[in-house]
Structure formats: C-alpha cells, structure tokens
Amino acid sequence: MAGLESTQGGRAGPRAVAAVVAGLAAAAVAAPWLAGSGLALSMLTQVAWLAIVLLANNLLLGQCGLLSFGHALQVGAGSLAGVAAMRWAGPVPLPLVPVVGGLAALAVALPAGFVATRSAGTAFAMVTLALGELAAAFALMVPDWFGGESGISADRVYGRWAGLDFGAPLQVYGLAVSYALVSGWLLYALGGTALGRLLAAVRDNPARAAFLGHDPRRLRWLAYGISGFFAGIGGALGAVQFEIVSTADAVGLARSGSYLLFTYLGGTAQFLGPLLGSVLMVLASTWLALWSPAWPLYLGAVFILTVMFAPGGLAGAAVAAPGALRRAGWRRSVVLVLGCAAAGAGAVALVEAGYRVRWSGTAVSAGTWPVATALLLAGFALLASASRRRRKPPALAPPWSCADWRNASAPPPCCVASTSRWPRASASP
Amino acid sequence: MLRGVDLAVAPGECVALIGPNGAGKSTLFDAVSGRTAPSAGQVLLGGRAITGQSPQRIRRRGLARSFQITQLFGTLCARDHLRCALAGAGSGRSRLWWLRPFQHDAAAEAEVSRLLHLLGLDARGDIPAARLSYAEQRALEIGLAFCGDPPVVLLDEPTAGMSQEETRLCVQRIRTLGAGRALLIVEHDMDVVFGLADRIAVLVQGRLIAFGSPAAVRADPAVQQAYAGSWAC
Numbered sequence: 001m002a003g004l005e006s007t008q009g010g011r012a013g014p015r016a017v018a019a020v021v022a023g024l025a026a027a028a029v030a031a032p033w034l035a036g037s038g039l040a041l042s043m044l045t046q047v048a049w050l051a052i053v054l055l056a057n058n059l060l061l062g063q064c065g066l067l068s069f070g071h072a073l074q075v076g077a078g079s080l081a082g083v084a085a086m087r088w089a090g091p092v093p094l095p096l097v098p099v100v101g102g103l104a105a106l107a108v109a110l111p112a113g114f115v116a117t118r119s120a121g122t123a124f125a126m127v128t129l130a131l132g133e134l135a136a137a138f139a140l141m142v143p144d145w146f147g148g149e150s151g152i153s154a155d156r157v158y159g160r161w162a163g164l165d166f167g168a169p170l171q172v173y174g175l176a177v178s179y180a181l182v183s184g185w186l187l188y189a190l191g192g193t194a195l196g197r198l199l200a201a202v203r204d205n206p207a208r209a210a211f212l213g214h215d216p217r218r219l220r221w222l223a224y225g226i227s228g229f230f231a232g233i234g235g236a237l238g239a240v241q242f243e244i245v246s247t248a249d250a251v252g253l254a255r256s257g258s259y260l261l262f263t264y265l266g267g268t269a270q271f272l273g274p275l276l277g278s279v280l281m282v283l284a285s286t287w288l289a290l291w292s293p294a295w296p297l298y299l300g301a302v303f304i305l306t307v308m309f310a311p312g313g314l315a316g317a318a319v320a321a322p323g324a325l326r327r328a329g330w331r332r333s334v335v336l337v338l339g340c341a342a343a344g345a346g347a348v349a350l351v352e353a354g355y356r357v358r359w360s361g362t363a364v365s366a367g368t369w370p371v372a373t374a375l376l377l378a379g380f381a382l383l384a385s386a387s388r389r390r391r392k393p394p395a396l397a398p399p400w401s402c403a404d405w406r407n408a409s410a411p412p413p414c415c416v417a418s419t420s421r422w423p424r425a426s427a428s429p
Numbered sequence: 430m431l432r433g434v435d436l437a438v439a440p441g442e443c444v445a446l447i448g449p450n451g452a453g454k455s456t457l458f459d460a461v462s463g464r465t466a467p468s469a470g471q472v473l474l475g476g477r478a479i480t481g482q483s484p485q486r487i488r489r490r491g492l493a494r495s496f497q498i499t500q501l502f503g504t505l506c507a508r509d510h511l512r513c514a515l516a517g518a519g520s521g522r523s524r525l526w527w528l529r530p531f532q533h534d535a536a537a538e539a540e541v542s543r544l545l546h547l548l549g550l551d552a553r554g555d556i557p558a559a560r561l562s563y564a565e566q567r568a569l570e571i572g573l574a575f576c577g578d579p580p581v582v583l584l585d586e587p588t589a590g591m592s593q594e595e596t597r598l599c600v601q602r603i604r605t606l607g608a609g610r611a612l613l614i615v616e617h618d619m620d621v622v623f624g625l626a627d628r629i630a631v632l633v634q635g636r637l638i639a640f641g642s643p644a645a646v647r648a649d650p651a652v653q654q655a656y657a658g659s660w661a662c
Contacts, residue, residue, distance in 0.1 A: 192530050193527065193528050193529060193530055194512070194516060194526055194527045194528070194529060194530065194531050195527040195528060197505065197509050197512065197513060197531060198513060198516070198527070200502065200504055200505060201502045201505060201509075201513050204501075204502035204503050204504055204505065205500055205501065205502050205503075207464075207484075207500065208496075208500040208501065208502065209502075209513070209517075210483065210484040210485045210488075211462065211464075211484045211485075211488055211493075211494060211500075212485075212488060212513055212514045212517035212518075212573065212576075213485050213488035213489045213514075213516075213517025213518050213519065213577075214485055214513070214516075214517045215483070215485045
C-alpha cells in the first residue's frame with residue numbers, strides 16, 4: 001500500500017486507496033489548524049498545487065518513461081491563463097479558473113507534444129528543453145502580452161461564489177486541496193485503465209508495443225496532453241495563490257529542472273512519491289532558504305546522494321527501508337544512522353562556517369573547523385565500518401564446466417538440447 | 430541484404446525458413462513485419478500491399494510476429510501482456526475503451542484466460558513478466574503473437590534456448606494455436622523444422638536457394654552442397 005505502487009508494478013486495492021485518500025483528506029483538513037501561522041498556510045497551499053504539477057510530471061517520467069525538461073511550459077501556460085482569466089474574463093468564476101488553466105495548458109501541450117513525442121529518450125528531453133527555452137525567449141520578446149520581467153498581476157477577489165470570495169488564504173488553500181485530491185485521484189485511476197497499462201508497456205518496450213498494434217508515438221502524445229492539462233491546473237492554482245505570473249521564469253529551464261528534481265527526489269516509482277516531492281520542494285524553497293543561503297548547495301548534494309544511494313527517491317526508500325533494516329540488523333542500522341548524522345552535521349557545519357567567512361565576513365569560533373572536520377571524518381569512519389560486508393564463503397566449483405564439454409561426448413545436464421541443432425557457422429553456398 | 434526472395438505462405442500452411450547465420454532470415458522477418466522498409470519489392474498480405482507500413486498498422490491488418498530474443502514488458506504481468514495484445518489487434522474494442530480498465534471487457538478476459546491456460550501460465554498470470562522463468566517468458570512471447578486471431582504469424586526461433594521437454598511443449602502449443610493460420614517460422618532445430626513445416630525455404634546469403642516440401646528440400650543438391658554434412662536427421 002505504501003506509495004500505492006502504481007507506476008512500476010502492482011496496484012493497491014480499493015480499500016487501500018480509500019484509506020490513503022481519506023488519510024490525505026483528513027491531513028489536509030487538519031493541517032491549517034495545526035500549522036497556525038500565515039506562512040505555514042501559504043506553504044501548505046503551495047504543497048497542494050505543486051503536488052498536482054509533480055504528479056503530472058510523473059505521469060510522463062514514471063508512467064511513460066519520458067524525461068521532460070519542458071514541464072514548466074505547460075505549468076506556465078496554466079498560470080498565464082489563470083491570471084488572464086482573473087484579470088480579463090471576470091465572468092469565469094474563480095473556482096473554475098484552474099480548469100481554464102488546464103485547458104490552456106492542454107492547448108499548448110498538444111502541438112508541443114506532437115513535436116516532442118516523435119521520439120523518446122534523449123531526443124525527447126532535448127526537444128522539450130528547446131521548447132521551454134523558446135517559450136521563455138518569446139515571452140521576453142513580447143512584454144505587452146506576457147508582462148516582461150515584471151510579470152502580469154491580477155486580483156483574485158472579483159466576485160462571490162457559494163459565499164466565498166477567496167480573499168482569505170484559507171479559502172485558497174481549500175480550493176487548492178480540493179483540486180489536488182480530485183486531480184490525484186484521476187491520475188491514480190488513469191494508471192488502472194487500459195491507457196495506463198499501455199503507457200507502462202510503451203515505457204518498458206516501445207518496439208514491442210508497436211508490434212502488438214499500438215502506436216507508441218500516439219500514446220506518448222496522449223500522455224503528454226493529459227500531463228499538460230493537469231500541469232496547467234496546478235499552474236493556475238499557483239497564479240490564484242500569488243496573483244502574479246512572470247511568464248519567462250514560469251516556463252523556463254530552471255523551473256522545469258526544479259520540477260524534475262523534486263519529482264525524482266520524491267520518488268518516481270511510487271504514485272505518492274511526487275506528493276513527497278512537493279513537500280520537499282516547498283520546504284527547500286521557503287524554510288531551507290530562510291535558514292541558510294547555501295540551500296542550493298545542500299539541495300544539489302541531497303540530489304546526488306539520492307541518485308547514488310536511493311534511486312527510488314524518498315518514497316522508494318521508505319518502502320525499501322523495513323526490508324533493508326531487517327537485512328542489515330539493528331546494530332549495523334544504528335551505526336549507519338549515526339554515521340549519516342555525523343557526516344551530515346560535519347559537512348553542514350563546514351559549509352556554513354565557510355559561507356559566513358567568505359560571504360558575510362562574520363568570524364567563526366576557532367573550534368568550529370576542527371570539530372566539524374572531526375564530525376565529518378567520524379561519520380565517514382562509521383559509514384565505512386557499517387558498509388564493510390561480511391565475506392561470503394567461497395562457492396564450490398561445479399564438477400564440470402562448459403569448457404570441458406567441448407571435448408566431451410555428452411552434454412552436461414544443464415545444457416540439454418537437441419543434438420540435431422543447425423550448425424551455426426561455416427555454412428557457405 | 431535480400432535479393433530476389435519470392436515466398437508465399439498459404440492459409441493453414443506452415444513454412445519453415447532455415448539457413449545459416451547471416452543468411453537474411455531476420456532481415457526478411459523485419460521487412461515483412463514492418464521493422465524495416467525494403468528498398469525494392471513488395472510484401473502482400475491477403476493480396477493487399479503492406480510494404481513499408483508501420484509495425485502497428487501491419488499488426489492491425491492481421492500479421493503478428495514473435496522475436497528470437499524475448500521482448501516483453503518487464504513490469505506488466507502476463508495477463509496484461511495478453512490484454513494489451515488483444516487491444517492492439519483491435520478485438521473487443523468499444524468506444525473509449527482506453528479509458529476503462531481492461532477487466533471491463535468480459536469476452537476479452539475469457540480469451541485471456543483461455544490463452545493463459547494454453548500457454549501453461551494459469552497460475553502465473555499475475556506475476557510481472559520480469560519475474561517469470563525463461564521458459565514462461567518464451568511461452569508468453571509466442572502467445573502474444575497469436576492474440577487477436579491473426580491470420581498470419583511469424584515466429585522467430587520459437588524454441589531458442591529451450592530444453593528438449595520445453596521444446597516439445599512449445600511445438601505442441603504452436604500446433605494448437607497455429608491451426609488454420611499461415612505460419613512462417615525461423616528455426617535452427619531441425620527436429621522442430623521437420624516436425625512442423627509443410628514446406629521449407631532455404632535462404633543463403635540473401636537468396637532463396639530452395640523452397641518445397643521437406644523431402645524435396647532434403648534431396649535438393651543445392652541445399653546439400655550448401656550444408657554439406659550437416660543433415661543429421
């Protein structure tokens with residue numbers, strides 16, 4: 001059940017899904033009261049709409065095997081349409097602005113996807129990157145339409161619907177959470193449809209899918225369009241929250257890269273991985289950024305470590321952790337955790353001290369450097385001792401080998417085959 | 430490279446394509462099934478040209494193939510493989526079928542169960558293909574080619590890497606599933622070739638040097654010269 005395992009293999013049953021949805025809904029309802037501050041509510045709202053954006057990204061990456069460097073193009077299109085809907089199309093009720101954003105992003109995704117999905121792999125990644133940069137450059141070239149570097153702003157309070165004017169952040173949070181739950185459920189349900197299975201088939205072996213009668217390119221295009229629609233919903237919700245969009249930034253490579261990075265950090269193999277990714281993204285860009293100016297450095301280091309040691313991301317690590325701990329034993333696990341903590345603390349202390357000395361000119365106490373270095377080295381030593389594997393006993397050699405069989409009169413028992421097989425070499429007309 | 434290959438397979442007939450490595454057997458399969466487009470010549474399916482068409486289009490027109498090296502979807506179970514194959518062949522497709530779970534099509538599900546039984550995968554139908562044994566993967570590979578009742582099936586070394594018992598079972602399945610269809614088989618196992626084929630085509634260096642009944646091919650001097658001393662059976 002953990003992570004609902006939708007993108008790579010089996011799927012959770014209806015009860016598990018209902019339990020997870022109920023749990024998420026309950027957490028979403030309780031969160032604002034637990035959070036308390038306005039900043040926390042703003043962060044929760046961001047988590048909600050970013051979850052849609054990253055889940056849509058994972059439809060391409062996890063479900064379809066498409067690495068897109070241009071996901072922000074669709075998100076940005078949704079944001080722009082959301083601002084436009086609030087600013088110029090007053091008759092569009094605010095609760096429907098995200099749908100407008102989704103449709104606008106779909107309109108962008110269909111032609112973009114038509115070009116990009118002609119191939120997969122590196123070519124797809126490069127084309128999406130180029131499309132995003134093209135859109136960013138175009139947005140800067142036509143500031144009257146896209147607001148230039150300062151962006152376009154709008155006011156979300158322009159009417160009342162069901163007694164709500166969405167002026168209060170709590171109402172915006174409710175809107176974002178509602179869309180996140182519905183979008184998440186729809187994207188999860190998609191994995192169980194014939195289309196979802198076919199997308200997995202195209203991800204695993206596109207050539208085979210073609211020989212079974214399915215057009216891999218059309219399926220990829222369809223996935224790109226659906227992903228774009230949901231990305232646009234997320235983008236429009238972002239526009240509703242912040243009431244401004246800087247188009248060039250919103251569609252550029254940096255934004256696409258961060259969506260990709262946090263989707264991966266959350267975990268692409270588990271359906272709920274991107275949800276964790278959205279939490280990490282908001283924490284990194286607000287809390288971590290407030291705490292340290294070196295936050296991009298930490299983020300890069302965490303990403304590298306994730307790629308190296310937990311390619312399944314946070315969700316994958318959470319699913320694999322119980323088994324890994326069981327195999328490692330509690331002593332080794334404790335040493336590993338202590339080693340990680342010591343090495344991490346030492347590295348952070350060194351970076352922070354270095355940052356203060358270099359950039360803010362603040363003096364650090366003389367003991368900081370040796371203590372931090374000692375912590376780092378102790379952590380590495382603990383990790384090295386924990387990762388030292390027990391030696392396996394040498395394997396017994398088989399009584400024969402395939403090399404011996406070359407001169408034998410009968411084949412070895414594991415290589416039983418028809419003796420009348422066609423001689424594969426030395427045949428000439 | 431293929432030169433001057435003229436080959437016809439009639440409905441209900443099994444033709445074996447044999448020849449040494451590099452003879453062009455796989456190239457011929459690729460040209461017929463749409464993986465590569467021939468620079469000259471024609472491929473006809475039921476009298477209609479399919480030359481250079483995409484693999485998916487050729488599959489939907491009724492020509493299916495299997496591969497020498499197993500080509501499966503690692504994360505999908507055997508049941509989903511067969512469902513995808515049936516959907517690709519166009520059987521049982523309703524409007525917006527792709528937005529519904531595969532399980533909603535009762536007729537297709539019955540066909541999937543029947544095929545799983547024939548392939549000996551009844552109890553292994555819900556396991557991801559990557560975790561099936563080699564023999565089970567080969568059985569599934571061959572089963573996929575027969576999904577959706579295609580009139581023409583190409584099988585590329587269906588018994589490659591199998592033990593004698595697995596080969597026997599495989600031949601039995603091909604006989605059962607291939608009844609009434611036009612079968613073109615590439616095979617190196619001469620027991621399988623002479624056991625299954627109604628006619629044998631011998632391809633050497635891209636040319637068809639013999640095409641006829643097993644007895645005629647065995648007696649053909651050109652074939653004997655090409656494969657001197659290798660007829661063990």
